[in-house]
Amino acid sequence: MEFSTKCLQAGYEPGNGGPRQIPIYQNTTWYFDSAEHQAKIFNLEEAGYFYSRLSNPTCDAVAARLAALEGGAAAVLTSSGQAASFYSVFNICQAGDHLICAHQVYGGTYNLFAVTLPKMGIEVSFVDADAPLEELKKEIRPNTKAIFGETLSNPSLKVLDIEKFAALADAAGAPLIVDNTFPTPFNCRPIEHGADIVVHSTTKYLDGHGAQLGGVIIDSGKFDWAAQGDKYAGLTQPDPSYHGLVFTDHFGQEAAYVYKLVTWLFRDLGAPSSPQNAFILGMNIESLPVRIERHIENAQAVAEWLDADSRIASVNYSGLEGDDQHVLASKYFDHAGGCGVISFELSGEYDNAVRFLDGLKVARIATHVADARTCVLHPASTTHRQLSDAQRAEAGVAPTLVRISVGIEDVRDLIADLDQALEGAFS
Numbered sequence: 301m302e303f304s305t306k307c308l309q310a311g312y313e314p315g316n317g318g319p320r321q322i323p324i325y326q327n328t329t330w331y332f333d334s335a336e337h338q339a340k341i342f343n344l345e346e347a348g349y350f351y352s353r354l355s356n357p358t359c360d361a362v363a364a365r366l367a368a369l370e371g372g373a374a375a376v377l378t379s380s381g382q383a384a385s386f387y388s389v390f391n392i393c394q395a396g397d398h399l400i401c402a403h404q405v406y407g408g409t410y411n412l413f414a415v416t417l418p419k420m421g422i423e424v425s426f427v428d429a430d431a432p433l434e435e436l437k438k439e440i441r442p443n444t445k446a447i448f449g450e451t452l453s454n455p456s457l458k459v460l461d462i463e464k465f466a467a468l469a470d471a472a473g474a475p476l477i478v479d480n481t482f483p484t485p486f487n488c489r490p491i492e493h494g495a496d497i498v499v500h501s502t503t504k505y506l507d508g509h510g511a512q513l514g515g516v517i518i519d520s521g522k523f524d525w526a527a528q529g530d531k532y533a534g535l536t537q538p539d540p541s542y543h544g545l546v547f548t549d550h551f552g553q554e555a556a557y558v559y560k561l562v563t564w565l566f567r568d569l570g571a572p573s574s575p576q577n578a579f580i581l582g583m584n585i586e587s588l589p590v591r592i593e594r595h596i597e598n599a600q601a602v603a604e605w606l607d608a609d610s611r612i613a614s615v616n617y618s619g620l621e622g623d624d625q626h627v628l629a630s631k632y633f634d635h636a637g638g639c640g641v642i643s644f645e646l647s648g649e650y651d652n653a654v655r656f657l658d659g660l661k662v663a664r665i666a667t668h669v670a671d672a673r674t675c676v677l678h679p680a681s682t683t684h685r686q687l688s689d690a691q692r693a694e695a696g697v698a699p700t701l702v703r704i705s706v707g708i709e710d711v712r713d714l715i716a717d718l719d720q721a722l723e724g725a726f727s
């Protein structure tokens with residue numbers, strides 16, 4: 301099946317007379333004829349459902365659809381993108397372990413790794429993603445359990461050199477985990493370039509309508525856990541909470557990581573997707589290719605228009621040929637623009653930017669990106685408000701920086717709106 305067909309058909313095969321769409325299994329509980337049958341499922345001797353904290357057919361169908369889109373072997377939906385990022389590493393790390401993470405990542409991921417994981421005894425080294433491989437290799441330690449990066453970083457719009465990071469992961473004998481939220485599998489499939497595990501905030505383009513919060517973790521099935529000796533003992537050594545079951549033996553290399561996550565982290569910590577959210581996500585993925593194509597087409601037109609306007613000091617969009625990310629973006633993305641998100645600086649001062657935002661009528665101010673409706677944000681007065689001027693400069697947030705997530709409205713309305721708001725901002 302081609303990509304667009306998979307968006308509509310993968311992950312769910314209706315039975316004769318069954319629902320044509322993925323149905324919502326809103327129930328928490330399943331019925332069994334015998335105690336013995338139920339016990340076998342509890343013991344992981346037989347596949348089946350017994351409680352929706354661990355697994356649910358609606359969630360499984362949508363996860364399987366996403367695995368097909370990313371070219372993965374197994375996948376699981378979580379209650380948020382944050383839960384997906386956390387579980388993707390906590391499934392294989394514990395106190396005393398170490399991670400390497402590219403500096404250019406989403407703020408929530410940065411705080412999770414810089415503040416929260418250290419409280420659990422997991423150390424994270426942040427590295428400059430632009431550094432040469434030989435420099436990056438110096439960060440590897442014997443206890444380095446995973447390498448983490450973002451294909452197109454939110455909000456700094458840096459493209460990850462996935463092959464370089466895959467080589468770093470190889471040298472560390474650890475999996476490369478990549479957050480592919482912004483490009484979506486429509487535009488970039490990190491597993492094809494050597495990533496082992498892919499995570500998403502499905503809250504963004506995969507849903508695309510601001511209608512559900514969710515995450516997904518997709519395992520390529522290609523990482524050979526057993527080849528790393530005792531390093532990933534949770535997957536390769538007998539598990540006392542399941543009568544000595546060895547996950548890689550019982551479920552195979554392709555499914556061990558996802559089964560471990562479900563039967564351990566969901567069992568003990570919770571945070572699976574709700575079936576209702578999975579249903580909404582599955583439905584909205586059906587239109588993903590049509591939506592993302594329009595997002596990119598509109599963003600390209602807006603970026604070119606901004607770039608040519610004298611009231612704009614600079615524009616970051618990897619679809620522009622002069623953009624410093626254009627070469628990497630052309631290598632890894634089917635469409636160099638990546639997605640609909642652009643950042644730009646107005647000429648003038650902080651006040652001009654504030655007046656510009658206040659003057660917008662079609663594009664709306666929102667703490668959200670990757671939505672069908674165009675949203676804008678002025679980081680200096682919102683997300684980066686608490687920082688000093690010097691700290692803001694260090695974070696690359698200029699007083700007139702604006703992030704715009706271009707939606708799928710008619711682009712003529714968007715450009716007319718930007719034009720009138722700029723006029724107001726400088727009059």
Ligand SMILES: *Cc1c(COP(=O)(O)O)cnc(C)c1O
Pocket residue numbers: 380381382383385406408409450454479481482500501502503504513514515
């Ligand atoms: C939003 C976002 C997250 C966090 O996802 P939530 O669904 O909000 O928990 C993680 N990574 C990236 C790149 C994001 O944009």
